Amino acid sequence: MLETTDAQADRSQITAPHRELLDEVLDKWSLQVLEELCEQPLRFNELRRAIPAVTQKSLTTTLRRLERNGMVERLVTSTRPVAVEYRITPLGTTLQDLIDALLGWTGANMAKVERARERFDAEA
């Protein structure tokens, strides 16, 4: 049978909200921010230093989105110059294994990918 059963079909039946969530949580900067915060809570400028390539604007956007999605929480200490600490939430930690798996995958397959790229670029 070529037709899938209902039980088989549900794997490809991913709804748009699910994909949008992955987009928000797995993008370039989110991934790096989550990596850092999984290790330890950090303040805004500590994150900037930990991820040198990120601009202040992008970091703000990324943190707001992660906060909105419940991945990180923002703790404000009302001292003289305010101190803002970002830390991973329990929900955020559920992503850690997946992120590790993704990074593990790149580590394991990067060489093959680069050879594929060379082949592709060569024939063009």
Add this chain to the structure above:
Amino acid sequence: MLETTDAQADRSQITAPHRELLDEVLDKWSLQVLEELCEQPLRFNELRRAIPAVTQKSLTTTLRRLERNGMVERLVTSTRPVAVEYRITPLGTTLQDLIDALLGWTGANMAKVERARERFDAEA
């Protein structure tokens, strides 16, 4: 000690090429294309129909990138109107478990994320 050992540090020591690869392979359309091709080889217009929201331009770009990275292969049959079939490569299939895990994660946590969003939007 706050300093990480060399052994601990390598988890966060992800190089830029690794992240770029994830960006190319996990983006919005790539994810859906890989899902489809993991199930069965498809032709260009079959993919368009399987992913109604994608434009011809975006699909072309996505397929070229996946092909360049060795995730899919492009098979041209020189019939009268050419037939082009796309199929997942062995390297591409190594991503399937990760994609399934990602989709599983969204399924398991989507409700929590939506509640987090409501809380966040409410206090704003």
Add this chain to the structure above:
DNA sequence: CGGAATCCTTTTCGATACTG
């Protein structure tokens, strides 16, 4: 059928300046 080429609109982005 499977695109490439073009045009145009729309996000996105970095840089800069300013604020509590």
Add this chain to the structure above:
DNA sequence: CAGTATCGAAAAGGATTCCG
């Protein structure tokens, strides 16, 4: 310190037209 506001440049995306 931790942002917001603004502006211009750059990149991405959609619609349309054309081609082997």
